[in-house]
Amino acid sequence: MNSTRLGGAIILAGGESSRLGFPKPLLELNGRPLVEIIVSRLSLLFEEITAVTDCEDLFADLPVKLTGDLLTGCEKSPLRGIHAGLSVSRLPYQFVVACDMPFINLELVRYMAAFAPDYDAVVPRIGDHFQPLHAFYSRSSLGSIRRFIEGGRCKVIDYYDTIRMRPVSYPEVARFDPGQRSFFNINTWDDYYAARQMLPGPEPEIDPLKLVNYRGKER
Numbered sequence: 001m002n003s004t005r006l007g008g009a010i011i012l013a014g015g016e017s018s019r020l021g022f023p024k025p026l027l028e029l030n031g032r033p034l035v036e037i038i039v040s041r042l043s044l045l046f047e048e049i050t051a052v053t054d055c056e057d058l059f060a061d062l063p064v065k066l067t068g069d070l071l072t073g074c075e076k077s078p079l080r081g082i083h084a085g086l087s088v089s090r091l092p093y094q095f096v097v098a099c100d101m102p103f104i105n106l107e108l109v110r111y112m113a114a115f116a117p118d119y120d121a122v123v124p125r126i127g128d129h130f131q132p133l134h135a136f137y138s139r140s141s142l143g144s145i146r147r148f149i150e151g152g153r154c155k156v157i158d159y160y161d162t163i164r165m166r167p168v169s170y171p172e173v174a175r176f177d178p179g180q181r182s183f184f185n186i187n188t189w190d191d192y193y194a195a196r197q198m199l200p201g202p203e204p205e206i207d208p209l210k211l212v213n214y215r216g217k218e219r
């Protein structure tokens with residue numbers, strides 16, 4: 001495996017986009033669909049990308065594995081999607097991101113990845129607020145996720161009370177992304193127009209060879 005790249009990432013694209021009335025993955029920024037932007041960014045850092053979606057055609061011609069939710073007898077939730085994405089790969093841990101988060105900071109992601117082997121989840125926490133859809137999750141926790149969901153619970157942040165979770169604080173996030181653009185997601189048309197203002201020109205590419213391995217710098 002190329003030492004500059006990590007294992008895998010999971011894109012959650014199971015939402016209904018009810019507030020937009022339009023499939024979020026197909027919204028365009030700088031002439032590119034969101035889903036293409038996100039896959040392109042993740043491909044710089046990860047060798048395997050899995051999309052959890054009910055609409056596989058949204059990912060046509062993109063280099064991703066596809067799966068739907070596997071725990072279909074319970075309430076639809078991001079945690080159910082995380083379970084599906086972890087289930088279809090043998091990778092020990094994976095980065096999970098929502099399909100409407102176009103400003104992924106690869107250096108922040110790589111920093112977070114350094115802690116993933118030692119925890120069930122690695123999650124940014126700004127004050128009291130977690131970012132569960134910009135986080136690493138371990139495949140070894142599949143059983144506990146399934147039991148949690150089948151027990152009638154589905155909130156990701158409640159699940160954290162049952163596992164070894166490593167929070168990533170604001171000072172850590174701020175080293176790479178002081179404006180917290182990484183966590184910006186598009187739920188409404190106002191969000192979409194704001195995102196367009198945040199990307200006035202062509203999206204810059206990041207050379208993965210320049211990314212630093214930060215493992216062990218903060219424990």
